[in-house]
Amino acid sequence: MNAPRRPINPFPLPGWESTPMRPLRPWEREAHRDYYVDVDGAESAFQEFQQEVGDLTGVLEDGRLVLVTGDSGCGKTALVNRCADWTVLELGRRDLRGVVVDLTGCLPEDEELSIHERTVQVCDQLFDKLVDHGAMSPQAADTLRGDRDNPKRIFPRLGRALNDDVVLLVLLPSPNELLDEVIRYARQLRSPRVLFFAESAFFDADDLAELVRRLETWVPPITLLVGKLEDGDPGRFADDRLVRHTGVGIYPRLSDQAAELLGRICQSVAMVQRILHGTYERKLEAGLSYTEADQVTVDDIRAYLNGLGMQP
Template sequence: MTRPINPFPLPGWERTPMRPLRPWERTAHRDYYVDVDGAEAAFQQFQQELGDLAGVLEDGRLVLITGESGCGKTALLNRCADWTTVALARRGLKGVVVDLTGCLPEDEELSIQQRLEQVCDQLFDRLVDARALRPEEVEATRGDRDNPQRVFPRLAHLLRDDVVLLILLPSPNELLDEVVRYAKQLSSPRVLFFAESAFFRADDIAELVRRTEAWVPPVTLLVGKLETGDQHRFAKDRLLRHTDVGTYPQLSDQAVELLGKICQSVAMLQRILHGTYERKLTSGLSYTDTDLVTVDDIRAYLNGLGMQP
């Protein structure tokens, strides 16, 4: 017998509905990407630029994903990392993903050099835990664990022969200067670095390419705002997924229209849809596959947050 469910949380993250897709860790997420806000075109650009991964294996690469807050940068970054691990596996190589996005203190001002040192220090422990380093290099490198000038250029030498490293960097703090440092100093064969920022603009990217022209240029991917029809496409995708495991109402046409007007980012859309369905589910209101989620339901949820649609 099916039970009433909220169709909007991601598999395995029912209690944390706002976490982005992370397919390299949860393979069930691979099928949850929807072609909204230009993310599909950006993903295809990434695939084309990396090609057969020969460039990554020979020189390494930096991937920078830009776009406004909530537009799906992290989900795209994770998708690119997952695709790379799968492509590497086809070549008999092991892609090791090291997520350092939350490794820096939020309440402390650090210089670029201090940030790089902390990233390097944290990276060493993660590589040891993942058994990605040559055994003889673990102790030999321990004394330099917080020295990016020593560690990053030698990463390919430190790694096991079958390992390719994918490092998810913290969001750049001083933007252009920090990313240039990443592009110049962190470059190493068999190492792919990812970073994201909500503050880069076209002029910044052009300047970044100019200042790194002596090195392999970064792959720069742009994710935009939701476009007309994206809200409906996203909601329809999610509402079609779980009909075999539970029951839930559909969205009224007027509710879809309202979402198109008020949701500018995929994060906002996910939050409103999940919250509206959760409120209706737990409030004791009608919640069957013959009911509808209406404009009034969305407004009631937003009013509870102190927001006006």
């Protein structure tokens, strides 16, 4: 006999029910692969990445840098993680092992560091991650250990130090001094079989044009733009999440008027997720009007926002 369905909040990601605002991370959690929704133009950006990377020859021979730009909360990190996951799967089809090293949180938030200091810390922590993943032979690790905090020596030698079946995917901290830091990774620190990913909310079209110009004699970065929410995106996101858990739990649907309100007040997909999760959680905890016959209404959303001191 199947277990009875219980009232649930349909908006957290699988495995991260207690941290509903964490971005999709399919290279670590396979269940997340099916949770991408085409909002903010993210699907076209992902397809552009696939086209640019192609058969991975450029990555294997020269290494590449991928820079994802867009407003805060628009899904940049989720796109980076999707691109990394796709690359790992493609490498697996070639009997190669993609090793993802997440260094996005490796720098202190309370210190102002120069580009050199930032890359030194990234390099130093990368070395430990490579050892932990078994990405290098013990002999290569011993050879590089003395230079582990010297980016100009470590990064260009990574391609030769990695095991023959390994391709490295490095998720970098968001660049601080923007153009100059990105250019350093793209020009001075790139290496065969190393794919860097970086994201920033501070690049505009002029910055990207300048980046391409300054790297025109080098391997150009792959630049992906995640745009703003378009008409219908909030409703499409809500519909996708609401149909996923009908077999395991019960919850009210979103009224048409509530979906329209989300479209008016939300500037990013992160804001859509935050409001929907919070509204459903508040209604669930109240224990009232939380059946499949009920609706989440405009008043429910306003009550949640008022509780945060926000006016819809």
